[in-house]
Amino acid sequence: MSLRNIGHRLYQGEVSFDFVGRRKLWYxxxxxxxxxxxxxxxxxxxxxxxxxxxxxxxVQKQGLSIAQAQDVANEITGGTTAQVQQLGDGKIRIQVSSEEKVSGPAFVEELSKDLGVQAKDIDAQVIGPSWGEQISQKALLGLVIFMVLVTVYLAIAFEWRMALAALVALIHDLLITIxxxxxxxxxxTPGTVIGFLTILGYSLYxxxxxxxxxxxNTRGITKQNRRTxxxxxxxxLNQTLVRSINTTVVALLPVAALLFIGGGLLGAGTLNDISLALFIGLAAGAYSSICVATPLLAQLKEQTPEMKALAKRVAQRRAADAKAAEAAQAAGESPEDAEDGEDEPAGMVGQRHQPVNRSRTKGRPSGKR
Structure with missing residues (x-):
């Protein structure tokens, strides 16, 4: 059976996976x-x-490996806190935190001597702790603003229960990814923060x-008594299941290429920070939208008096249908006939749909001369 046929059967309700009913498992x-x-x-x-x-x-030097650069950096700093990454075009990037008591000029001088390159060929950039603190505050502020705007929008566009369920799913995805x-x-890195915000937007979508x-599907649901x-x-959820899976797979494929091929095989370490955040976040977002957000929404809605009354009416109808089916089976009738009789609204007056007995009019004059 093709995925398209499965999607059609899920949309029509011919096949259904009980995600909401198994919410305790997902939780x-x-x-x-x-x-x-x-x-x-x-x-x-x-x-x-x-x-x-x-x-x-x-530093750019032919034949220079990450291990060699790491050993030289550790020897200069006297520790193991230096981070070494390989960039494109044979360049090596060495990061030294502000905690190391080594001045920039001294580090450049020692690095040029140990690696055998000229000091002018070493590109040095210094980032102060105060600037890093500002970046951290701005990243946190952007995340809080995003969460608030999302909650307000969903509360206006849908209702507060949907906003709460979506917010819980977003926090769920963020915690897992981090x-x-x-x-x-x-x-x-800042690329990681961008990846976090990106996966939150995807999960919300x-x-x-x-x-x-x-x-x-739930518009006017309290006017019937067939389902809760x-x-x-x-x-x-089943109607959108295949769509969610297809969207997630299509989004994960290029991200996986960035992570495993670009960062792993090709050694482009700068791609790892954003690609890992996107890969984990996209997978967690797809899971949370199916197994967390919607089951939580249903649980919140079932606590309202209207939905409790609806669940009671549905249970009563199903009990009556089951009793009618048993009675019909005992009388030799089909369960469908019993259900048809139950579906007819009580107190309906007017023409009834009865089977036509063609033998009653056979041989009678039509009245035309």
């Missing part, structure tokens, strides 16, 4: 992942010099698509 999985991410976050993030200050030295980043030990379908809010929300 447990998310809790374990977030706990592991929190442990990694407690171990501390490896902040780049853009946030904590320091010096960056770029925690994995801390566990892996990648350096946090996927969640809004699902919520819009939920809104369509959770069932309608789960149906909306």
């Amino acid at each position: 447990s999985i998310s809790g374990v992942i977030v706990l592991v991410a929190a442990i990694g976050l407690a171990m501390g993030l490896h902040l780049g010099i853009e946030f904590k200050g320091g010096s960056v030295y770029t 925690g994995v980043y801390a566990l892996v030990g990648f350096e946090v 996927d969640t809004v698509v699902v919520f819009d379908t939920v809104k369509e 809010y959770s069932e309608a929300a789960n149906h909306a």
Whole structure:
């Protein structure tokens, strides 16, 4: 069976996966992942010099390896805090934090002597701790503003329960991404912050698509007694399931190329910071929009008096249908006939649809002469 046929059957309701009904399972999985991410976050993030200050030295020399540059940098600083990355065109970048008590000119002089390059060929940049602190504050401020605007928009466009569910999903994705980043030990750079904001936008987009379908499916839901809010929300989730999977896979493919091919095989270390954040964030965002946001929304809505009354009416109808089906089966009738009788509104007066007995009019004159 092709993916297109599966998507059509999911949209029509012929096949359905009970995501909302298994919300305790999804909550447990998310809790374990977030706990592991929190442990990694407690171990501390490896902040780049853009946030904590320091010096960056770029050296270009044929045949110079990362190991050689690392050994020279460690010998000059007397420690192991220097970070070495390979850039394009055979360049090596050495980052030294502001905590090291080595002046810039002294480091350049020692580096040129040990590596056998001229001092003028070493590009040195110094970033002060105060500038890094400003960058950190601006990044945090941008994240808070983003969260507030998202919550206000969803509360206006949909309702506060949808806004709350989407906000929980966003925090879920952010914690997982930052925690994995801390566990892996990648350096946090401004590119990482850009990656965080990007995956939050993507996660929100996927969640809004699902919520819009939920809104369509639950419009006027209290006027019927065939399904509960959770069932309608789960149906909306199944309708958008294939679309969410396709969008996520298409988005993950180029990001995976950046991470594994660009950063891994080609050695472009500058791509790792943003590509890892995007890869983990996109995967977590797809999971949260399906298994966290919508089940949480359904749980919040089921606590309202209207939805409690609806669930009670649905249960009563299903009990009556089951009882009618048993009675029909005992009488030798088909369950469909019993359900047809139940569906007819009580008190309806007028013409009834009865089967036509053609033998009653056979052979009678039509009245025409």
